[in-house]
Amino acid sequence: MPDTFTLIKNRTEPRLGQPERTLATVGSARPTWVIAVLAGVLIFTTVVDVLGNLLVIISVFRNRKLRNSGNVFVVSLAFADLVAAFYPYPLVLHALFHDGWALGNTQCMVSGFLMGLSVIGSIFNITGIAVNRYCYICHSFSYSRLYSYRNTMLFVALIWLLTIVAIVPNFFVGSLRYDPRVYSCTFAQNVSSSYTVAVVVVHFLVPIAVVTFCYLRIWVLVIQVRRKVKAEESPRLRPSDLRNFITMFVVFVLFAICWAPLNLIGLAVAIDPSHVAPRIPEWLFVVSYFMAYFNSCLNAIIYGLLNKNFRNEYKRIISSVWVTRLFVTETSRAATDGRSMKSKQSPPPPLNNNESDRDRINKI
Structure with a gap:
């Protein structure tokens, strides 16, 4: 009769088929240095992701020049990227030092749900940004x-509602299963061919097509204005509008580059x-998996490099934090020094019956 521990373990472990067992064997045979490199990439991504996207969100709320309709989508994208900083790492740290297959189904489902919020939320927000830029530049009057x-x-709100609806079928x-190759619960590409094709098409190819259409139309208009082909009919483009467009275009290109390999592998497997x-x-x-999730820490860097308003606000936030830290440190140090000086002061010597006040003062 099996003991209680075995029964509990059988109930909580995912059921593995032959492909999953093969992957488990392959994933567990890695050299220590490979595991260390992967862990380092995850830690670096987490730190840059959290700090960078918090800077983006705070910058938009602090700077009036950044508080506009377009940047509402930028803040929403930053929230999606922040979720990517948290969803895999508790599982990863557990899997690096324990048996990843001992993780319960509930943990895997929660991690997979957060993954979906980040991944699908990111691509839908990038699509929303592209449509917003298209309307702003090509249909400025409306x-x-x-x-x-x-x-x-x-x-x-519609973007996030569609994101949740897109996650539910999983x-x-x-x-959503644990994959020992990446030490995390993620989308299993070999579960259902038709569903994998649907995911790649709906979650990647269609949004990429919409974004490509929007940015191509914007580029055509930019070229026409630059060459003054339609100088009277085309709306005037301010340099700041062009810089903002280029910034979001680079964000889109990097997203497509980082996520294309993983999606192409999914289609091939399907x-x-x-x-x-x-x-x-x-x-x-x-490599494809880590490229995809490394993308979550890139957007904040792109804003800082290409957008002057974001870059200046980054500097102001960092400076204010640094000045506050110095003020707290100096205040704490002054208080400590004051207490030390008080403790070092010796009391005046007691008066002697045979000595005058002048003699006592001279002694002091």
């Missing part, structure tokens, strides 16, 4: 009406999971 404060908040298909999946080199999948 932009104020389309992107009033109320409408902008509704658009952002719980019914059972596609064609024939039993034959293609074992032939995907482990290093290729791992």
